[in-house]
Amino acid sequence: MPENVVTRFAPSPTGYLHVGGARTALFNWLWARRAGGTFILRIEDTDQKRNTPTAAQQVMDDLKWLGIQWDEGPDAGGPNGPYLQSQRKDIYDKYIEKLLDEKKAYYCFETTEELDAFRKEAEAQKKSFSYSRPKDFPDSEAAEKARAEGRPVTVRFAVPQEKPIVVQDVVRGEVTFAADEISDFIIRKSDGFPTYNFACVVDDHLMKVTHIIRGQEHLNNTPGQQALWQALFPDAPLPKYAHMSVTVSDTGGKLSKRERPKALRKAIKAAQQIDLEALAAAGDISSEQLDSFIRGKTTPDMPNIDAMAKHLGVALPEINIVDFFKSGYLPETMVNFLALLGWNPGDNREIMQVDELIGTFDLSRLTKSNSLFDRQKLIAFNTEHIRMVSAEKLLGHLKSYLNTVESPMVSADDELLSTIIKLCEGARTLAQIEQKSEFLFVDNDKIKYDDKAVKKVLLKGDGLAVLGIVREKLAAMDELTEQGIEDMLRGLAEEKQVGLGKVAQPLRVAICGTTISLQIFDSVRLLGKENTLARIDNTLKKFQTQI
RNA sequence: GCCCCCAUCGUCUAGUGGCCUAGGAUAUCAGGUUCUCAUCCUGGAGACAGGGGUUCGACUCCCCUUGGGGGUACCA
Numbered sequence: 001m002p003e004n005v006v007t008r009f010a011p012s013p014t015g016y017l018h019v020g021g022a023r024t025a026l027f028n029w030l031w032a033r034r035a036g037g038t039f040i041l042r043i044e045d046t047d048q049k050r051n052t053p054t055a056a057q058q059v060m061d062d063l064k065w066l067g068i069q070w071d072e073g074p075d076a077g078g079p080n081g082p083y084l085q086s087q088r089k090d091i092y093d094k095y096i097e098k099l100l101d102e103k104k105a106y107y108c109f110e111t112t113e114e115l116d117a118f119r120k121e122a123e124a125q126k127k128s129f130s131y132s133r134p135k136d137f138p139d140s141e142a143a144e145k146a147r148a149e150g151r152p153v154t155v156r157f158a159v160p161q162e163k164p165i166v167v168q169d170v171v172r173g174e175v176t177f178a179a180d181e182i183s184d185f186i187i188r189k190s191d192g193f194p195t196y197n198f199a200c201v202v203d204d205h206l207m208k209v210t211h212i213i214r215g216q217e218h219l220n221n222t223p224g225q226q227a228l229w230q231a232l233f234p235d236a237p238l239p240k241y242a243h244m245s246v247t248v249s250d251t252g253g254k255l256s257k258r259e260r261p262k263a264l265r266k267a268i269k270a271a272q273q274i275d276l277e278a279l280a281a282a283g284d285i286s287s288e289q290l291d292s293f294i295r296g297k298t299t300p301d302m303p304n305i306d307a308m309a310k311h312l313g314v315a316l317p318e319i320n321i322v323d324f325f326k327s328g329y330l331p332e333t334m335v336n337f338l339a340l341l342g343w344n345p346g347d348n349r350e351i352m353q354v355d356e357l358i359g360t361f362d363l364s365r366l367t368k369s370n371s372l373f374d375r376q377k378l379i380a381f382n383t384e385h386i387r388m389v390s391a392e393k394l395l396g397h398l399k400s401y402l403n404t405v406e407s408p409m410v411s412a413d414d415e416l417l418s419t420i421i422k423l424c425e426g427a428r429t430l431a432q433i434e435q436k437s438e439f440l441f442v443d444n445d446k447i448k449y450d451d452k453a454v455k456k457v458l459l460k461g462d463g464l465a466v467l468g469i470v471r472e473k474l475a476a477m478d479e480l481t482e483q484g485i486e487d488m489l490r491g492l493a494e495e496k497q498v499g500l501g502k503v504a505q506p507l508r509v510a511i512c513g514t515t516i517s518l519q520i521f522d523s524v525r526l527l528g529k530e531n532t533l534a535r536i537d538n539t540l541k542k543f544q545t546q547i
Numbered sequence: 548g549c550c551c552c553c554a555u556c557g558u559c560u561a562g563u564g565g566c567c568u569a570g571g572a573u574a575u576c577a578g579g580u581u582c583u584c585a586u587c588c589u590g591g592a593g594a595c596a597g598g599g600g601u602u603c604g605a606c607u608c609c610c611c612u613u614g615g616g617g618g619u620a621c622c623a
Binding site: 012046047050112122123125127152154172177185191195248253340344348367368369378381383387426428457499503509512516517519520 | 587
């Protein structure tokens with residue numbers, strides 16, 4: 001086990017934490033914990049155009065939900081702060097000046113349009129684009145002059161061209177890049193902020209990071225970063241790089257945040273009749289904005305997307321960590337599942353607790369090939385974790401779930417919720433628990449009847465007639481006990497020479513409005529005699545005329 | 548276009564030249580349990596991308612083809 005391991009997760013605060021980011025954070029965290037080292041959270045907010053003010057907080061909230069704690073970070077502090085790159089500009093400037101002085105970097109004045117033209121030319125010649133370095137580097141006076149003339153002033157790093165750059169990667173071995181493939185890249189933008197490729201190198205060194213575990217999408221910036229590191233800190237050993245496989249979506253390509261809006265757009269287009277005004281209102285956007293979204297020109301913010309999906313009753317694919325929370329997954333499930341995407345303990349273990357993961361995790365068992373995010377398997381994992389987690393923890397998870405989805409079930413006290421949880425053994429998600437017991441917390445006259453259920457169970461056959469008999473038998477009972485209800489229903493079924501379902505289902509639809517609920521005996525007992533009878537009466541009155 | 552990475556059941560994966568008649572999980576199929584939804588039990592089917600080498604022997608090593616993915620920004 002290596003000593004003094006320091007890892008970091010360095011998200012750019014552009015929105016919610018998505019599964020890919022969460023997996024990167026998790027691997028860094030697991031490795032730091034396994035080695036007894038330090039895990040740093042660093043916010044890479046050097047792009048002022050893209051950052052949203054609340055995103056950093058959202059990312060931190062999501063990490064906390066997963067149980068990933070950082071030892072150093074924006075709120076936690078630490079000896080290597082600040083941990084927001086936007087607050088480290090002075091540090092970066094110092095190193096950029098040094099490179100400039102040493103002629104290892106130089107000023108450039110091209111506009112975006114000019115650079116685009118160079119790139120097009122390179123492509124036309126079937127070559128990769130490489131910025132042509134000037135023979136003599138412009139001095140600071142020239143930079144001042146260009147600035148005064150209104151030209152953009154950037155700084156590029158002069159990538160050493162003597163020999164190929166070889167990256168030693170923990171998962172991929174030696175990866176060689178020809179020197180002329182690595183173009184002199186910009187390290188300071190015309191707005192004065194450093195680019196990712198520069199800030200990242202400086203910070204990783206200053207924060208004493210020993211292991212850089214990140215997605216394969218960064219493999220191509222690594223030779224540049226490595227060359228920069230060696231120019232800046234020739235005496236410091238390079239960090240260990242580990243480029244993990246990418247998690248791909250079942251729709252092909254990288255698992256991306258765009259999938260949710262895309263799925264919603266598809267659902268809107270597929271819908272037969274649709275009230276666009278109502279939809280826009282539900283999403284809290286204008287009709288014009290909605291129209292523009294449907295035509296694929298713009299994309300509203302995620303909360304608006306979510307609201308519209310809810311309005312239409314369509315389930316969007318979960319991408320962000322919060323999406324999984326809202327779908328009723330446990331953090332334990334997510335951690336376990338994500339850890340197994342591109343890593344495995346080497347034996348047949350799959351369902352694992354965090355401590356077990358920490359105790360087994362090793363960089364040497366990282367997988368090379370990309371993996372597809374399989375939601376079916378996730379559900380199976382969730383079922384297992386719901387079964388395994390302690391009653392106390394599960395109660396806590398359920399309560400925070402009910403709160404965020406604003407379920408009527410929030411009114412239940414801990415005792416009732418615990419009872420319900422026990423009755424829901426085998427549930428796959430917290431959403432399922434909620435779905436099966438929500439009816440207990442809805443007013444008698446606010447029951448929503450599911451069309452299909454009503455047709456199939458009440459209107460077809462003698463459902464209503466049976467319900468009438470059940471009503472009288474229930475009314476005749478002094479006290480509703482589970483045993484009593486069971487005896488009564490089973491007796492009735494036997495008497496009528498039918499299965500229990502024939503008598504239980506009409507009763508279920510009458511009290512829940514749907515065919516899905518807790519076991520029927522428990523459902524009736526928990527609802528109570530008075531409510532049960534009232535709901536049966538409501539149902540009889542409402543549908544008797546429709547036969 | 549150019550650069551880089553990858554390749555075992557549908558999916559996640561075990562496999563480091565003979566332990567492979569290729570193991571597990573999930574999904575799927577058949578059957579069973581069941582008042583709904585789930586759970587649960589039993590059983591089945593299901594993979595080394597193709598072609599060349601190397602070797603006594605290749606899923607394992609090398610090369611090519613094909614396929615997939617990533618990158619190609621004054622984004623990170």
